[in-house]
Structure formats: structure tokens, C-alpha cells
Amino acid sequence: MSLTLQNLTVDLAGHCLVSLDVTVKRGEVLTLMAPSGAGKSTALAAIIGTLPPAFTLTGRILLDGADMTEVPTRLRRIGLLFQDDVLFPHLSVGGNLGFALPPRTPDRKARIEAALASAGLAGFADRDPATLSGGQRARVALMRSLLAEPRALLLDEPFSRLDAGLRAQIRSFVFDRARMLGLPMILVTHDPEDARAAAGPLLDTLGRSPIH
Numbered sequence: 001m002s003l004t005l006q007n008l009t010v011d012l013a014g015h016c017l018v019s020l021d022v023t024v025k026r027g028e029v030l031t032l033m034a035p036s037g038a039g040k041s042t043a044l045a046a047i048i049g050t051l052p053p054a055f056t057l058t059g060r061i062l063l064d065g066a067d068m069t070e071v072p073t074r075l076r077r078i079g080l081l082f083q084d085d086v087l088f089p090h091l092s093v094g095g096n097l098g099f100a101l102p103p104r105t106p107d108r109k110a111r112i113e114a115a116l117a118s119a120g121l122a123g124f125a126d127r128d129p130a131t132l133s134g135g136q137r138a139r140v141a142l143m144r145s146l147l148a149e150p151r152a153l154l155l156d157e158p159f160s161r162l163d164a165g166l167r168a169q170i171r172s173f174v175f176d177r178a179r180m181l182g183l184p185m186i187l188v189t190h191d192p193e194d195a196r197a198a199a200g201p202l203l204d205t206l207g208r209s210p211i212h
């Protein structure tokens with residue numbers, strides 16, 4: 001799978017906040033490390049299709065050449081992991097993972113168990129999310145995204161609440177998993193270590209006239 005942003009622009013009140021023309025290849029991570037307010041989250045919202053009406057979008061978003069620009073968010077199948085990605089507290093770990101699967105998915109339980117086992121969390125299905133460590137929660141959040149079988153993965157500072165050691169570990173876990181599935185990734189971060197580990201192209205400016 002590849003993700004192409006073809007002459008993608010997002011304008012806000014006459015300012016061109018985002019201007020991107022780039023293809024992210026399968027398994028590649030494009031890092032956006034522009035200053036606060038530069039439009040990083042806006043760019044991700046444009047890609048998944050959740051831009052508020054105040055913004056105007058032009059250009060195209062393509063997945064393996066197929067035009068997604070007018071396709072509703074839920075049909076784009078673009079995964080998003082973000083900083084405050086929380087597990088639903090009223091559901092078990094398995095219930096949280098099940099949320100990503102369509103209602104009548106066959107082998108539901110087996111697929112949840114397999115996802116947990118592949119994340120080193122075999123037997124965790126009945127656990128209350130509140131009893132998990134930060135790293136375990138981060139892995140469950142990733143597996144929940146991947147169970148929905150996304151075709152690209154957007155990462156909005158997903159590691160920033162983790163401490164340094166755990167951060168490096170979870171970062172490799174996320175990149176390795178997504179690479180194994182051949183997903184193109186876009187990573188928003190303020191951390192140069194994240195950008196180094198991503199080992200892909202880096203953009204430190206997004207638009208033509210950033211608003212500060």
C-alpha cells in the first residue's frame with residue numbers, strides 16, 4: 001500500500017496552512033516535525049477526512065492510486081494512533097479489541113486472542129484496562145488499530161506520554177508491526193529521536209503561510 005498526497009492543500013481563513021505533495025511508500029514513515037500551530041494535526045485530519053468546516057481542502061488523497069478524497073472517513077480505512085488514545089474503561093481488554101472488528105466477524109474471539117498473543121499479551125483478554133502498565137496499554141491501542149485492517153497508519157505523537165526507555169521500545173514495536181503489514185505511516189512528533197528512529201523523509205514545514 002502507498003499513500004499519496006497529491007497537491008494537497010488546506011486553507012484556513014485565506015492562509016494556506018498545509019501544502020503537501022508527497023508519496024509515502026509501503027513500510028515507510030514520513031515524519032512531520034513542524035512547530036506548534038503549523039498544521040500537523042490539521043494535515044492528519046485532512047487525510048482521514050475529519051476536517052472541520054472552517055477549513056478548505058484541495059488536491060487528492062490516494063491509497064495505492066485509488067482516490068479517497070471524497071470517501072467517508074470510515075470507508076477510507078486509515079488508522080490513527082494518538083497521544084491520548086484511551087482504552088474504553090468500561091470494557092475489558094478483549095472488549096476494547098473487539099470494538100475494532102465489524103459486528104459479525106467470524107472467529108472473533110480467536111482473532112482477539114491472536115492479536116494479544118502477537119503483542120506479548122496472551123491471556124490478557126479479560127483484564128480491566130486500568131490494571132495495565134503504560135506500555136501494555138500502548139500495545140493494546142496499537143493492536144486495536146491494526147485489527148481494523150487499516151491501509152495506512154497515522155501517528156499523532158503517540159509516544160509522548162511514555163518515559164524514555166518505554167518510548168523507544170513501543171516506537172520500534174509500532175514501526176515493526178506496521179512495516180510487517182506494509183503500511184505507509186505518517187508520524188507527527190516534536191522529538192528528534194522519534195524522527196531518527198522513523199528513518200524516513202522528514203518535513204519541518206507544512207504550508208506556505210503558517211499561523212502562529
Ligand SMILES: Nc1ncnc2c1ncn2[C@@H]1O[C@H](COP(=O)(O)OP(=O)(O)OP(=O)(O)O)[C@@H](O)[C@H]1O
Pocket residue numbers: 012017034035036037038039040041042043052054211212
Ligand atoms: N476548528 C478550528 N477552527 C479554526 N482554527 C483551527 C481549528 N483547529 C485548528 N485551528 C488552527 O489551525 C492552526 C493549526 O492547528 P494544528 O492543530 O493543525 O497545529 P499543530 O501543528 O498540530 O500544532 P501542535 O503541535 O501544537 O499540536 C492553528 O492556528 C489552530 O489554531
